[in-house]
Amino acid sequence: xxxxxxxxxxxxxxxxxxxxxxxxxxxxxxxxxxxxxxxxxxxxxxxxxxxxxxxxxxxxxxxxxxxxxxxxxxxxxxxxxxxxxxxxxxxxxxxxxxxxxxxxxxxxxxxxxxxxxxxxxxxxxxxxxxxxxxxxxxxxxxxxxxxxxxxxxxxxxxxxxxxxxxxxxxx
Amino acid sequence: xxxxxxxxxxxxxxxxxxxxxxxxxxxxxxxxxxxxxxxxxxxxxxxxxxxxxxxxxxxxxxxxxxxxxxxxxxxxxxxxxxxxxxxxxxxxxxxxxxxxxxxxxxxxxxxxxxxxxxxxxxxxxxxxxxxxxxxxxxxxxxxxxxxxxxxxxxxxxxxxxxxxxxxxxxxxxxxxxxxxxxxxxxxxxxxxxxxxxxxxxxxxxxxxxxxxxxxxxxxxxxxxxxxxxxxxxxxxxxxxxxxxxxxxxxxxxxxxxxxxxxxxxxxxxxxxxxxxxxxxxxxxxxxxxxxxxxxxxxxxxxxxxxxxxxxxxxxxxxxxxxxxxxxxxxxxxxxxxxxxxxxxxxxxxxxxxxxxxxxxxxxxxxxxxxxxxxxxxxxxxxxxxxxxxxxxxxxxxxxxxxxxxxxxxxxxxxxxxx
Numbered sequence: 001x002x003x004x005x006x007x008x009x010x011x012x013x014x015x016x017x018x019x020x021x022x023x024x025x026x027x028x029x030x031x032x033x034x035x036x037x038x039x040x041x042x043x044x045x046x047x048x049x050x051x052x053x054x055x056x057x058x059x060x061x062x063x064x065x066x067x068x069x070x071x072x073x074x075x076x077x078x079x080x081x082x083x084x085x086x087x088x089x090x091x092x093x094x095x096x097x098x099x100x101x102x103x104x105x106x107x108x109x110x111x112x113x114x115x116x117x118x119x120x121x122x123x124x125x126x127x128x129x130x131x132x133x134x135x136x137x138x139x140x141x142x143x144x145x146x147x148x149x150x151x152x153x154x155x156x157x158x159x160x161x162x163x164x165x166x167x168x169x170x171x
Numbered sequence: 172x173x174x175x176x177x178x179x180x181x182x183x184x185x186x187x188x189x190x191x192x193x194x195x196x197x198x199x200x201x202x203x204x205x206x207x208x209x210x211x212x213x214x215x216x217x218x219x220x221x222x223x224x225x226x227x228x229x230x231x232x233x234x235x236x237x238x239x240x241x242x243x244x245x246x247x248x249x250x251x252x253x254x255x256x257x258x259x260x261x262x263x264x265x266x267x268x269x270x271x272x273x274x275x276x277x278x279x280x281x282x283x284x285x286x287x288x289x290x291x292x293x294x295x296x297x298x299x300x301x302x303x304x305x306x307x308x309x310x311x312x313x314x315x316x317x318x319x320x321x322x323x324x325x326x327x328x329x330x331x332x333x334x335x336x337x338x339x340x341x342x343x344x345x346x347x348x349x350x351x352x353x354x355x356x357x358x359x360x361x362x363x364x365x366x367x368x369x370x371x372x373x374x375x376x377x378x379x380x381x382x383x384x385x386x387x388x389x390x391x392x393x394x395x396x397x398x399x400x401x402x403x404x405x406x407x408x409x410x411x412x413x414x415x416x417x418x419x420x421x422x423x424x425x426x427x428x429x430x431x432x433x434x435x436x437x438x439x440x441x442x443x444x445x446x447x448x449x450x451x452x453x454x455x456x457x458x459x460x461x462x463x464x465x466x467x468x469x470x471x472x473x474x475x476x477x478x479x480x481x482x483x484x485x486x487x488x489x490x491x492x493x494x495x496x497x498x499x500x501x502x503x504x505x506x507x508x509x510x511x512x513x514x515x516x517x518x519x520x521x522x523x524x525x526x527x528x529x530x531x532x533x534x535x536x537x538x539x540x541x542x543x544x545x546x547x548x549x550x551x552x553x554x555x556x557x558x559x560x561x562x563x564x565x566x567x568x569x570x571x572x573x574x575x576x577x578x579x580x581x582x583x584x585x586x587x588x589x
Contacts, residue, residue, distance in 0.1 A: 026520055026521055026522060027283050027284065027286070027520060027522045029522065029523060031521075052410055053411075053413060054413060055413060055415075055525070055532055055534065055551060055556075056523070056534055056536065056549075056551040058551075060521075060538055060546075060547045060549075061547070062546075065538075065540040065546055066540075067519035067541050068519070068540075069519070069520070082521075082536060082549075084523050084534065084536070084551070088424075088426055088431075091431045091432055093432075093523070095523060114413070115175070115178055115179075115411050115413075115559070116411060116413025116414075116556055117413075118559065119555065119556070119558070119559050120556075127247075136186050137184070137186035137187075139188045139189075140240070141239065141240060142239065142240040142243045142588055142589075143243065144240070145188070145189055145190070156248075158248060158249075158252060
């Protein structure tokens with residue numbers, strides 16, 4: 001029969017792609033899902049495509065959240081790195097979500113492409129413990145020097161640790 | 172990438188840890204005239220608790236690094252423990268000079284996830300309140316900027332004018348700051364009877380007072396010498412460093428989310444975007460002064476065009492029942508109780524919304540897992556990004572000008588540290 005619906009394709013065929021990366025739509029906003037290895041090159045490519053401003057970079061911990069929607073080709077991991085890019089000429093926005101496994105929390109820095117990401121990457125390192133390879137100044141930014149733990153992780157309970165002061169011994 | 176190379180080669184940022192800086196400061200080398208000193212965190216010009224580590228050669232600033240985090244109270248973590256309805260009470264405390272914008276960006280994010288349409292009146296009330304808030308925030312800037320540069324009288328005038336607006340806020344929201352007025356689904360209460368007269372009287376007082384500021388500061392030779400050509404930044408640098416708001420506009424680049432990516436009903440009102448030419452401290456001052464005038468234009472149009480109708484969405488899932496119903500209906504009482512104890516559930520998803528706050532792009536990244544509390548709430552604070560321009564603006568300038576530059580960024584430490 002010629003008018004029968006086409007057979008359901010292989011999963012890899014149904015994933016939509018933009019700039020050769022899986023793309024989804026979240027409430028009308030475009031979200032790209034690159035893998036960790038191609039993330040830096042994608043950011044570089046997007047600068048040439050007009051996304052010149054990195055407005056925001058933050059982490060997210062998906063521990064215990066089973067409602068996340070991802071393209072089928074993307075393997076879900078506990079942590080995500082979320083980058084919001086802005087094209088001031090079009091104007092348009094683009095979001096990038098990178099899966100970062102708990103066992104290997106290292107991502108290449110994008111502060112060489114977007115100097116604005118420098119402080120934001122330091123904050124993400126403070127809050128989630130994601131290390132940024134090649135970061136020019138990997139020092140704590142919001143937390144005091146020597147703070148143990150990463151407060152925005154889901155397994156970091158509120159009020160678990162008494163407030164740490166620098167003068168207290170054995171902090 | 173030549174424009175970025177320029178930024179990198181400048182070597183304006185003092186990239187070292189605190190202990191390293193301490194070690195460097197302790198070593199005495201007679202041939203090395205450079206010196207590392209701390210400014211703040213308890214310096215009157217640091218707008219709260221900003222500390223800047225400066226590398227000086229004589230009176231000249233070489234490298235510097237803003238050190239922040241003194242006001243960090245884990246508000247993003249707190250947000251994960253509050254329902255979507257309680258959320259605005261938390262975010263409103265971030266940028267305490269313009270609290271309504273924080274509530275707005277958070278509420279817009281929740282509404283985007285809920286996919287609800289707001290009644291016109293609530294949108295226009297939000298716009299009216301936000302523009303008044305922009306005026307009060309810029310008046311606060313004029314007050315502190317004046318005081319930082321020695322125009323001490325300005326401190327009193329700026330606060331006096333701001334007080335007029337805060338008095339109106341108190342009438343509408345019940346509070347002068349931290350209003351929790353803009354909530355997911357609309358606003359907390361309708362405007363009171365006679366609000367038009369109250370707004371009109373603010374609009375009548377201000378133009379004359381702004382002209383007085385012009386006499387006191389704008390045209391004054393001392394003021395000009397202290398601000399013109401100080402802390403210059405170019406458009407490319409501002410964009411690369413993520414600076415938005417008056418800092419980006421001072422470089423001559425007309426970027427304003429209200430016009431370029433309109434939200435609320437900004438596409439239905441007329442206003443101009445104020446831009447500078449040189450990207451210096453004077454331009455940033457003049458932009459804010461004139462943005463008060465533009466905000467007054469928008470407020471005038473809001474008064475004129477304010478539609479009638481409900482001030483919050485009629486969807487009973489998000490909106491508590493009217494107060495009168497609670498007295499007569501048991502169901503309404505239960506409904507009211509459940510909304511305020513359990514909150515409402517928000518469908519799973521993630522969204523980023525941004526508004527133009529007085530300091531620049533204020534964004535909210537919100538992730539919901541389908542429950543009544545956000546799974547992740549991140550605020551993109553404009554001051555946090557804007558502070559990164561500080562070392563580049565201060566590089567090569569005098570130490571006395573550092574105060575002028577910090578002041579012109581207008582950082583609110585509450586939102587920098589969150």
